[in-house]
Amino acid sequence: MASPTVTRPVDAVTCLTVFVFLLLAIESRYVIGPLGGAGAPAQVVAVGAFGWWVCHQLQRPHAPPPALQPVRFALIAFALTLLVSYAFAMSRPIDGAESSTATLGMISLAGWMGVALLAHDGITNRGRLDQIVRRLVIGAALIGLLGVAQFFAQDALIRGFTIPGLRANLPLSDLATRSGFARPAATALHPIEFGAILTTVLPLAVATLRDSASDRKLIPALSLMAISLGIIVSGSRSALLCAVIGLLVLVATWSVRARIAVGIAMVALTAVVAMIIPGMIGSLTGLFTGFGQDGSVKSRTDSYVLVGEFVERAPWFGRGFSTFLPSYRILDNQYLLLVIEVGSVGLAAFLILLGTAFVVSWRNGRSAIRSADRNLSQALAGAVAAAALGLGTYDGLSFPTATGVLFLVLGITGALRRLVRENDLEHAASDPVPHVRTAPS
Template structure:
């Protein structure tokens, strides 16, 4: 275990419990709500913005702003690229909202635009609180560990749903919350159940698992003695359930993780990983006959299957919608699927709703997460921290590619997770560069 992590844990143990209620505590609660509470539940009047995780995300923004009241509690210290990114993103969303208000809007679109501002506030809050509110590497490790634990829980729920068709999450009920009207308990493809656990769709579930997989692998590789077994169990749970979503986006996400992680590993690790993946594929083929073939067809048929053709046909909106409002778009959240059409591509949807400006800002935000994690890797000499940075970069890379395969901002779990990972990349960038400059970390 690295010196920085060990020293951080010693410092944390020496403080009273009350002193440990910090931004990480709030983020940990957010992670629990994000992964365990089904995203299909909402506060009725708020609609898509009223998921428990969405409300908790807005509370993260309130926590962040309230902590800035005094110099002693403010998390804003030193340089932090995520602040600039969040300002750019929020400004792009506000500009899009202002552009939408310059034309007469139907009631549904007007409400959707308002909800978009609430979502934006929540995403900003999660990213800022993670980027500035995580004081040390060991506290970042705590957030990573809790994210992976949540991923293990939903993987178990997904596995049960795949094999039995039983939607355990669907049997939950929460006072004051209602189920989204578009919720379908169980979907199928080629006679296979497509689990979604606490997510709102199998595609979202698969992408979330793909984003969490590299974080789980990091925890297993650098697990302390006595915990390696349970950490590897979490990795295998996520890895086994991911293909059960029967989602092309999830399979491509797994490929992205391999491309980003394997090159930095020693040769023996790479060979072992490839052998393990091969054994898991054989085991999955034996346990679930036909699943591997279905997944192979999903990838090899790209460009000719009905799903791809439908996505290709989405580009008709470039001529009918984008050309009329190219720069700021028609308003974030206003291109309603029930009124117009479903756009299974977040970049295309952002181009329609927020224009060229919004699309460029979104690409900048996601790419910056990758570059911050990679910069943190280069700035650190600690092998464990360097590996953690590469794993966070892999998670952002999954988001970068998967956002082109489905309308990610329409799915609360994956959207919130992306901004949380972005904030963690910012925190890691700040902490590694502070250490490189000899700055004492916050206690």
């Protein structure tokens, strides 16, 4: 008699995997028709994840034991500031366009909280956490490959694809160019968002490769290469800066030999790119030597006076999240946009959220007993740092794919802290002999 097939029950990682697939595989301009702007498939799953998390909290037979969860606390505090800002916006005279986008902003907020909180509280063990990290890395690698293909083909390559049941609420634009090179976006809305996704995942790709068994390094190595090439061909100055910051945070605790190996790998990659794509290195160098003549830089700095005028009118909770429309002005700086929309309180809450996730991961990277925990914690700190820097160069929360990746990373950060503490407590209880930690090789 054949043994029954063992099936894994649907858990948080199953839901998050579906979210990652829909987020990265389907352009965010495609929506479920009747739902309009709120109907991107990934967002529908994310909002469902929020409902799942809320139901689970309400159905608990008893309260969980008291434990400080700083990332969860910061997430909820940030959400509350946005809700207060929304209430203030709805209480003042507001036109239809702003009211509609503000409501869509609250739906997006529910999705961000759903992904982050489900990851934070729903990942039950380290094996499942590693699985969602690997799947996120592979997903980023695949859109990196698509971006590389778009770069060489000088075509979006996805124009003819349609998805039954979905409609496009935005037209697919042609590829942008810079210094004569195409700027791919893969399934993202803009090359900057494409670069932001890849630079956020880059440190996780490095950690995944380092922690893989010697006979299972092929896929992680190919994923890392695809992500790295995608960052280069994105033609984004902010992507290059964010990649450097993320890697610097990641290797901060590594041995000198490991840092030298990373330096050699970067030099080798630069040499390969110089041979395969003549003129590319000069184009990338020009991004940093022509600041004074760069119109995008001037546009950002010229916005400071305008921002000050709006902040004076509503300094504490702003004019309402998602109410400063792109038709008014594109600031290309999420922090400036936040201080207008949610005021100094909302901006502080967001900065505290990013800072909390970074500090939690950094401390995990220094104190965890297992080397795999230290490596992944440091990678998460690098991912948060890269994303935080990137948000200063574009209106990041207006781009759903990069924002979805960011909040998933924030949730994983909190989950890893919880799992590491549980593991270290179990280890301390079973092994009274102090464990001597060594620096990563």
